[in-house]
Amino acid sequence: MSAASAPTPRAVPSPGPTPPVSALTWISIFGRLLAMQGSWNYETLIGNGIGFAIEPALRRLPGGVHGDAFKTAMTRESAYFNAHPYLASVAVGALARAELSGVPAERIERFRIALCGPLGSVGDRLVWAGWLPLSSLVALIAFGNGVRPLAVVLLFLVMYNAGHFGLRIWGLYVGWTRGLAVAGALGNPVLRQGPAYIARAAATVAGIAIPLAAARIVAGDRVTLGAVLAGGAIVAAGLVRLHGRVEGWKLVLVLIAVFALVSVAR
Amino acid sequence: MRELLPVAMLGGVLGLDVVCFPQMMISRPIVAGTVAGAFVGDSATGMLVGATLELIALATLPFGASRYPEWGSAAVVAGALVAALHIDSAGTVTIGVLGGLATAWVGGWTLVKLREWNAFLARRKRSALDHGSRGAVVGLQLAGLTSDFVRAMLLTTLAYGLLFPVARAMSALWTFSEVTSRAVTVSAACAVAAAAAWTIFHSARGARWYFAAGLAVGLLLLTMR
Numbered sequence: 001m002s003a004a005s006a007p008t009p010r011a012v013p014s015p016g017p018t019p020p021v022s023a024l025t026w027i028s029i030f031g032r033l034l035a036m037q038g039s040w041n042y043e044t045l046i047g048n049g050i051g052f053a054i055e056p057a058l059r060r061l062p063g064g065v066h067g068d069a070f071k072t073a074m075t076r077e078s079a080y081f082n083a084h085p086y087l088a089s090v091a092v093g094a095l096a097r098a099e100l101s102g103v104p105a106e107r108i109e110r111f112r113i114a115l116c117g118p119l120g121s122v123g124d125r126l127v128w129a130g131w132l133p134l135s136s137l138v139a140l141i142a143f144g145n146g147v148r149p150l151a152v153v154l155l156f157l158v159m160y161n162a163g164h165f166g167l168r169i170w171g172l173y174v175g176w177t178r179g180l181a182v183a184g185a186l187g188n189p190v191l192r193q194g195p196a197y198i199a200r201a202a203a204t205v206a207g208i209a210i211p212l213a214a215a216r217i218v219a220g221d222r223v224t225l226g227a228v229l230a231g232g233a234i235v236a237a238g239l240v241r242l243h244g245r246v247e248g249w250k251l252v253l254v255l256i257a258v259f260a261l262v263s264v265a266r
Numbered sequence: 267m268r269e270l271l272p273v274a275m276l277g278g279v280l281g282l283d284v285v286c287f288p289q290m291m292i293s294r295p296i297v298a299g300t301v302a303g304a305f306v307g308d309s310a311t312g313m314l315v316g317a318t319l320e321l322i323a324l325a326t327l328p329f330g331a332s333r334y335p336e337w338g339s340a341a342v343v344a345g346a347l348v349a350a351l352h353i354d355s356a357g358t359v360t361i362g363v364l365g366g367l368a369t370a371w372v373g374g375w376t377l378v379k380l381r382e383w384n385a386f387l388a389r390r391k392r393s394a395l396d397h398g399s400r401g402a403v404v405g406l407q408l409a410g411l412t413s414d415f416v417r418a419m420l421l422t423t424l425a426y427g428l429l430f431p432v433a434r435a436m437s438a439l440w441t442f443s444e445v446t447s448r449a450v451t452v453s454a455a456c457a458v459a460a461a462a463a464w465t466i467f468h469s470a471r472g473a474r475w476y477f478a479a480g481l482a483v484g485l486l487l488l489t490m491r
Contacts, residue, residue: 034288039410041384042331048388048395052407055400071398078395078403082330085289120330128327129466132291136320139296143317149300149309160291199470206463207480208487210456213317215488217359217452220445225488228449232456239461248325248458249335253367255454260364263357263447264439 018177019100021057026172028056033092033168036085044080046088050095051078053088057096073099076108082116084123089168091115093175094182103180111180118183122191127167130198135160137205144212267430269306273346274423276305280338281418285328285377286411293338295319295366302345308352312345315362319344321455322367325462336373339418343369343425347433357440360447361433363455369425376417384410 036049054077061069077099083091094115098108139156147155174185214232215225239248280301283293292298296316303312319341326334344366351358387409388395394402440447467473 035286035407035411037289038286038407038414039384039388040285041381041388041410043385044388045331048403048406048410051403055403065400070400074398074400074403075396124327124329128329132327133324133462133466135291136294136296136324140317140320143296143313149304149313152313153297153300156294156296157290157292164290196470199467199473200476203463203467203470203473203476204480204483206459206467207477207482208484209480210321210459210463211481211484211488213321214452214456217314217318218445218448220449224445224449228453229456231453232460235454235457236460236464239457240464244465248461249322249367249370252322252454252458253364253371256360256364256367256451259442259447259450260357260360260436263360263442264436266441 017101019060019097021060021096021100021176025056025060029053029092029096030168030172032056033089033172036088044078045082046085047079047081049085050081050088050092053092054096054099058099060100072105076105076112079112081112083119084127086127086164086167087119087123087171089171090119090175090182090185093172093177094179095175097176097179101179107180114183118186122186125195126191126198127163130195130202131163132160134198134202134205135163137202137209140209140213141205144209144214144216146216267427269346269350270423270426272305273302273342273426274419276302277339277342277422277426278415278419280342281336281373281421282338282411282415284336284338284418286414293341295323295337295341295344298338298341299345299366302342303349306346306349308349311348311352311358314359315344315348315366316341318359318363318451318455319366319370321452321459322363324459325465327466333374333378335367335370336377336418336421337370339373339422339425340366340370342422343429346426347429350430351433351437355437355440356442356444357437357447360451361436361440363451365425365429365433368429369421372425373418373421376421380410380414380417383413 032053036046036053039048040046051074055074058070058073059065061067061073063069077095095108095112098111135156138159139152142152142155175182178185211229214228218225218228239246280293280298283289299316299319300309300313303309319337323337328334344362347365348358348362387406391402391406463477
């Protein structure tokens, strides 16, 4: 996240006293966070998911679920919102705190808009382009080393979800404890510098994983494996030079389809 | 085809994980292919095709509104196909990967349609949403989750139902050797994985040297076997 794109921490005061929220409510909110993208669409993106996740907390507003405060807050929180689904927990925590603390509606709406960009870009770089490929590649190394299927699957799921659930829990916690001043938490070193470290680790792991996984799948002699890796390197160089004009997976689909046709027709 | 119903249910659950719930990445090919293989009685073969698809899937990152292949249901179809065909056929892994890629392509299209469907439902509930209706918000979320599960289950059912007889026929007519078939398939998958690694990580300082160092370690490990 660039410093320029983040909401300025000094623009908001420290949050007021913490409103009481039961453990059951937190469990309910966390469970709903896992379904954040349940109604993802091209118009409100995850807006409805934010409203869905924050709803258990909003029940504590004066008048309960039938009160005007609840309905006004639900309308506000279910509107358009965009963020990485895991880091949306930061928004849910902060917005729940703001709504229950009686922060004026205009300020909440400004805060909501300001939060969209940073929570999207940070999450995409940290998770989709960092932690997920790193976890996949580590699992591929295990696979390439002949580890049993169940162990490979467990290794991947435990590693990936340690980061996944950790990020969601941290996000909800900092969002709730810092309220509208949560922007400062987005300067956390893990979020700012983590993607670069993860990228270097993943690049190293990719170098190890690709030949090991190839060797296990091909299960041929060294000459065959050498040809596989050399052929792969040449095609990879071509794909890189095309700068994304050809999607790799579609190219593979066409190549394998032609290969299969030749195999059954000759 | 007695396995069709459990495979379809598995495809529904793992397809749901891709975007909607709970995004624990049980839908990644290396997981989904292995589990589907286990459902049909051969997790090791399922993992072979799952790992191959995982190499290819490294190139497609699920960024927000971007269009990407749906790997969850696809890997279930691929894993179940290869496990049902058994490993003794020379073209099994190649046929499974081909079936998985084709399903992933169609699955990506169904995700776009699901998002349009969700938008349609949200428009119909606009008035209730504007009045802060709790029922409308919860209902939309549950409708979206249910639609996604049904989408993934139908996709898996259709893909497996259509591809299984085709795959069996192809398997019987396959002429290339097992090593050649796997070599071609894996070479293409490695190319996509290496290109993806470059595309994703090259902006990090020194990433090419880290990759080269890793590659040296990987090749060293292979020569020591």
